[in-house]
Amino acid sequence: MFLLNGEPGHYVDVADRGFQYGDGLFETIEVLNRRPLFLDRHLKRLDHGCRRLLIPMPQSELLAAEARQLALESDRGVLKIIVTRGSGGRGYRQPEPIQPTRLLGLHPYPDYPENFQTQGIRARFCWQRLSVNSALAGIKHLNRLEQILARAEWRDDDIQEGLMLDTEERVVEGVMSNLFAVKADQLYTPSLTGCGVAGIIRELVIGFACDIGLPVHEIPLDQVEVLAADELFVTNSVIGIWPVRRLEQRVLEVGPLTRRLQNLLNQARMAEAQPCFAA
């Protein structure tokens, strides 16, 4: 089910700049117990992305109301929000005024086996590189060809995620996830100053680590460091935290810090999924 600018509809003007140029942003949100989880954080990131791309953010209250309305249709699902610069303008030149397009869509929750959470997944390194440009780093924009080419590198269903390096050979993230490494009881995650998406679960995990006194380092990581980690896991809003049990030839255990962070995330998810009562 889709809401396009507030109305049911699933066809968009071919002149929309989202279709013409990938000129927009998106959010992917877990729906649990008919509620969109961490919605405030998603809308805050979307607002930040709009500011970076000079797109007027649709009213947060309106987006939140539409998101909550759609989420009522599903006990467990995925809500995707797309905001584009709308139609018009002359070539790359943006229209004045900009009338953004907003699309909300509710999708079934993917049928991931339970053991991806409990036993971990298998990952590989991708050949496709992420380009470095601070202007687009961190935000969840619609220019996703690098991810698509990376995901097209493998068809083996035993491999659930590919880790991507940037053109300077630093490990940045997974194709659809952020990456964390535990080494000597400290937590590491790649810095996202040049590329990558600053994920909502990544932000939560960093917060949990601070809460429990676990040192967190956002620094560049290389392949050798990642392969030498004690624990590895990947995160996004749909999968939560997936431990990595194998990366290329390296086999890892699902470690105690990964389990602890999974528990903290699940507590936060359950709290978010509580029905809210009017005062």
Added chain:
Amino acid sequence: MFLLNGEPGHYVDVADRGFQYGDGLFETIEVLNRRPLFLDRHLKRLDHGCRRLLIPMPQSELLAAEARQLALESDRGVLKIIVTRGSGGRGYRQPEPIQPTRLLGLHPYPDYPENFQTQGIRARFCWQRLSVNSALAGIKHLNRLEQILARAEWRDDDIQEGLMLDTEERVVEGVMSNLFAVKADQLYTPSLTGCGVAGIIRELVIGFACDIGLPVHEIPLDQVEVLAADELFVTNSVIGIWPVRRLEQRVLEVGPLTRRLQNLLNQARMAEAQPCFAA
């Protein structure tokens, strides 16, 4: 007027990967005397882009027939072809099989003043940088946020084009055009191995230069070299060749080699615009 997968229509499925991810390619073609100019070259580049992005190219004969059909509606216009990976797939993972979407649209020719061709244009250097990634270099893909951010840097209508540098500070191209510099009776144009679009007019101009014995160098250029050129011009399929009469504080003459190449291009355009007669 639009043809969407062969039928009149101007609304596309919101699930189309062009809208979701910028997962596709485009061509922009001049229509003159009811004919799409240099159509074979455009379709060849589109085919090359499809191979690079692993999108099955729609039949060239079909695209050519639809392009010629649409062009009959206009003495002077711009024909845009978009090919996307279509709908489906799971997140970034591409669908199997891929059923590409093709959209052809005919637009009015922009009302550029005649003196942009004869007297030249004013250009500036952009702050926005192009990211470097050989996987996407050269092809005319739908991930165009860098161009949009660059074009949003100025609103002064006296400035017609912005020149873009890559993240390694090399001059690559204009926001919507390719760049050529003449220095000491030799022709220079930036190499496009890391980013940029390999334009059809760029390809033609390089060919004309070879025909007339003008040495052509595809090499990295920096800002100082560009500012020191004897002649500068920018090219694309809609504008043809626009001399640059001013770049930042530097004022240039419209030079003899620019004029000669303009004449050669116009001869080639006129030959393309001739009606074809059945044998």
